[in-house]
Amino acid sequence: MVPLFTVMEKTFNFKVLGCRMNHAEQREMESVLRERGLTPSSVEPDIEVVHTCSVTGQAAAKSRNAIRRAKKNGKAVFVTGCFTGTDPKVAQELGDVIVKQEGDVPMIERFAQAVDAFLELPSVNDMKNSETVSLPIATLPTTKANHVRAELRIQDGCDAHCTFCIIPKIRTTLRSKTIDDVVTEATRLVELGHQEIVFTGVFIGAFGHETALRRKQKTPDAEHLADLFDAVAQVNGLKRLRISSMEPGDVTEPLLDAMVANQPIVVPHLHLPLQSGSDQVLRKMNRQYGIEDYMEMVAMTKERLTVDGLPPAITTDIICGFPTETDEDFAQTVKFAKEVGYLHMHVFPYSIRTGTAAARWKQLPTPVVRERVNQLLELDETLSLSYRTQLLGKQVEVMLEQDLGDGSWKGRCEHYAEITLKTSGAKGNIVSAKVTEVHLDSTLAIPTLQII
The missing domain is CATH 2.40.50.140 (Nucleic acid-binding proteins)
Incomplete structure (x- = not known):
């Protein structure tokens, strides 16, 4: 990559917290810095970027601590990510440059503008007419050293407003990359040595749509995930392709057709967040499915993706101790998890996020939540062993x-x-x-x- 600008002996470093999408965004931000001639260094970097997460209270606390540590390491601390939206005052107090997730301007463009201002360079967005400058939309990704797997962000934003989730207040505007842009980026990632690509996004099932609310999706000419799988699976040299997380209602026949048609590159694994096995709790969470819907998606997935008697791997997220969750609700979650037979469950204690509807409701006692988490963690070990036992001799x-x-x-x-x-x-x-x-x-x- 030829630098857009030359910045003498300037260095950068990243601390990334949270989900796969944050790691994909790190790669995009690193492209911006490299385009300006900066080089990576963990030793007293000129710019220390802390890409934060605040999906839970624990994640927010880790983000605060990471910013404080970065102040001791870097000369200038850039704070990016969801923490800048949920805790803007704290981010402003602790960091030097704050890049917020808000408005219609993509975060990566805000980051580029912030870097240019800090380095006292002409902004890329002010130089659009220059033949030597292109917008930093991550079509020239960098590589993670020694990583065979790379995250590729295909979508951003969510307006579904689950009652426990703060993300729609931070990343409200939905955007999708074009299939051509995703193919270009995937090709570059493979050229850089990555063998596996993982599609990431805030609400991946809304790829090609302007809303995550299925009842309002009225874009019949939109590009869809099935088409994206078909296109990216043809990238020369790519060995594996998987998707990071899919809402159960977004698992469709065309998507499964594309997964089957592009095996073995597209692998038989889906991450389908459950959150709760109780319809009562799912309604309070404002989820877009019920237990019957979820099980239909699981049955359809197993029917289409089972190969040589081995069913596809299904992983999930479950929240324990959501307000209003009764003992019976939790028992239904345990029963349902056993019926699905997950390879792995990511188990989270419910975390109050100020600004969400659930934060206003009566909370469950901490010991009750902790006990339910422990029960599900034990069940996770049992279910994982049971699924992996099916691999014996395979x-x-x-x-x-x-x-x-x-x-x-x-x-x-x-x-x-x-x-x-x-x-x-x-x-x-x-x-x-x-x-x-x-x-x-x-x-x-x-x-x-x-x-x-």
């Missing part, structure tokens, strides 16, 4: 990710289970292997075919 494709140093590697198979095996090869290679042992904390396999 042939899986393992992408090598972590060299353990003794001839052994760790990596994930197409069903997202982490596999340990002894093999020669290099990071990013895919090894065909037979699963031989399944334990509570590990799954072992032996190579059977040539590395690719």
Whole structure:
């Protein structure tokens, strides 16, 4: 990449908290900095970017601490991400440059303007007529050193307003990249050495739409996820493609058709947030589905993506202790999770987010919430073991990710289970292997075919 500007001996560093989308946005912001001639350095950088998260109270606390630590490390601290919207005063007090998530201007453009102002450079947006300058819309991604997997943001924004979630107040405007832009970015990521791409977004099912509310989606000519899978799966050199998270109501026949048609590049794994197994709680959460709807999506997914008797991996998010959640509601969640048979459950205690409807309701006692979290964490271990036991004796494709140093590697198979095996090869290679042992904390396999 040829720098747009030359900035003598200026350096930068990132601290990223939160979801996959934040990591995708880091890559976009890093492109902006590199375009201006800055280079990465963790030793007293000129710019320390803290890309924050505030989806839970714990995440917000981690963001505050990260900003404080950055003040000791960097000469100028840029605070970006959701914390700037939920806690703007604190962000302003702790940071030097605040890039808010608001309005119709994309965050990446706000970041570029802030960097230009800090470096006293002419703004990219003020130089649109120059043939040497292009807008920083992340069509020239940088690479994460030693990472085989890369997150690619395809969509931003949500207006669904679940009663526990603060994000729609911060990222209200929905935007989607075009399929052509996503293909261009995916191609560049593969050229930079990434073997697997993960689509990310705030509400991925709204890709191509101006709203996340399905009853209001009236864009028949919009580009859709199924078309995106078809296009990106054709990128030369791409070995795997998966999606980070899908709302259950957005799993459609065309999407599953595209996933099946593009196997083995598109893998048999979906992350479908449940949040609760109780219809009463889901209504209070303002979710766009009920338990019957969710189970229909699971059944359809298993029917279409089961290969050689092995069902697809389904992972999920569950909130424990949501206001109004009774013992019976929680029991229904436990029962429902067993029926689905998740590979993994991300279990969260309900976290009050000021400005949301649920924050105004009577909260459950902390010991009750903690006990429910512990019960689900124990169930998660049991369900994970049960799903992985189905892999015994099966042939899986393992992408090598972590060299353990003794001839052994760790990596994930197409069903997202982490596999340990002894093999020669290099990071990013895919090894065909037979699963031989399944334990509570590990799954072992032996190579059977040539590395690719």
